[in-house]
Amino acid sequence: MLKAFDENLTRRSMLLARETLEIEADAIRALHDRLASDDSVGHAVGLLLACTGRVVVSGIGKSGHIARKIAATLSSTGTPAMFVHPAEAAHGDLGMVTAQDAFIAISNSGETAELMSILPIVKRMGAPLIAMTGKPGSSLALLADVHLDVSVAKEACPLNLAPTASTTVTLALGDALAVALLDARGFKEEDFARSHPGGALGRRLLTHVFDVMRSGEAVPKVGADATLAQALLEITRKGMGMTAIVDLEGRPVGVFTDGDLRRLIEQVRDFTKVVIRDVMHADPRRIQPDRLAVDAVAVMEQFRINQMLVVDGDDKLVGALHIHDLTRAKVI
Incomplete structure (x- = not known):
């Protein structure tokens, strides 16, 4: 019933x-x-x-x-x-x-x-x-x-x-x-974002790279003459899963990541004898700090990378971004 x-x-x-x-x-x-x-x-x-x-x-x-x-x-x-x-x-x-x-x-x-x-x-x-x-x-x-x-x-x-x-x-x-x-x-869309700073659109249109990037001592970097062992110590200390390789003027010339290390383990027995410039990825992806954080996300997704270097107008290293930084900032 x-x-x-x-x-x-x-x-x-x-x-x-x-x-x-x-x-x-x-x-x-x-x-x-x-x-x-x-x-x-x-x-x-x-x-x-x-x-x-x-x-x-x-x-x-x-x-x-x-x-x-x-x-x-x-x-x-x-x-x-x-x-x-x-x-x-x-x-x-x-x-x-x-x-x-x-x-x-x-x-x-x-x-x-x-x-x-x-x-x-x-x-x-x-x-x-x-x-x-x-x-x-x-x-x-x-x-x-x-x-x-x-x-x-x-x-x-x-x-x-x-x-x-x-x-x-x-x-x-x-x-x-x-x-x-x-x-x-x-x-415009930008005007809408300004009145919705707490929303997803606001974060995407108002958050710049300099708002979320790591800077100063938090940025992993070594010189081009550093050994692979020294580079690995820098990667471990800074916790970004990579290190930038810079020239004497502080301009990035390469990058070395955890993934590169895994691929290298099968080939190298003594890390103390390997110079980082010989195993780094040259001409790394970079972005300027005044760009929108969503632009960094687009580059990372396009090239399937988890880290990106941040450079100023003179191409000098001023920061670094990890995909987790963008996630924590709710840009992604």
Whole structure:
């Protein structure tokens, strides 16, 4: 009996899930078609581009959650923005809003009391007001400088009560605004990285070789006249699995690695008689310290090496990189 009940529940849940997605997809498609003959988004983008302050986004309930996300998306894509709760705004937080700001008010009904109580003050300040509502004839829509119509034919909720399709459409239009502003501002990948320094993209685009390389006494190096035995001692002391071989001016002329040693063991009996220049790899891969760390990763992957030397503009050795350094820095 229980198994039959579970099967029926699973089947009904699957149908409702698909129906929910269909309703919300239809709502976004309707918004897409509506915008083809509506220049309100263009007007809104123009107001937001002209804003010399911040974009203040406000809403309450589910609209408040959507407002927070829109503010976060705007901020991370080059448009400084913040969320203000309308109830808190009525008790002091409205002091955060200035005439230089632009205000986006979100309310599906367009009649939310908490919003309507503060918007006349926003208007008197001179801040442009953009409304996102599902009712073009509502009080909020009529008060706004620009009204963005986010109406839907029906909610995905079977009771047609819980905000579902309406919040999805509002969120999608907020993303559309952010993307349009991003493009208009010429916002680039590097700009995105600067506002996401803790993320993977930020690390990849902001971390330079000098941030992660080993330098000073931590760099393994020997002269070209050193013996193989001396080179092996340097490899052991510095723990990088290799040593650079440098000339008298400190320029790298070769490199010798643990892998080279393993291949050499079968051929050499007395390491004290072997000079490192005779067994090193000449003309080693190198990179300059001001290059991005991801560039070093690309070279290492291309040539299947685990270490790389770092040189300055005069080709003098200033550091060394191991693949583990890049992994620890989360560049890889």
